[in-house]
Amino acid sequence: MADKNDKHPGNVPGKYYTDTQCIDCDLCRQTAPANYARNDEGGYSYVFKQAETPEEEELCKQAMEECPVDAIGDDGDQ
Numbered sequence: 001m002a003d004k005n006d007k008h009p010g011n012v013p014g015k016y017y018t019d020t021q022c023i024d025c026d027l028c029r030q031t032a033p034a035n036y037a038r039n040d041e042g043g044y045s046y047v048f049k050q051a052e053t054p055e056e057e058e059l060c061k062q063a064m065e066e067c068p069v070d071a072i073g074d075d076g077d078q
Helices: 027-031 054-066
Strands: 016-018 036-039 044-047 072-074
Touching (some): 027 036, 054 072
Antiparallel strands (some): 016 072, 036 044
């Protein structure tokens, strides 16, 4: 499970985030492209926009559940 104390600095405040376990596999960016982006310099994905619609919420949740290294977290903050 992702560690909220180990978040990547590029994550915007809110419910979803990525931590340093991210292996840059691209799954989250393909699943929820409106919410995840790649930090090219660091080689990881991060949340650049929190889910704002039910559809985005579902896609962010799906990305979190399918992340192969559990690097996406949901700390419940809104």
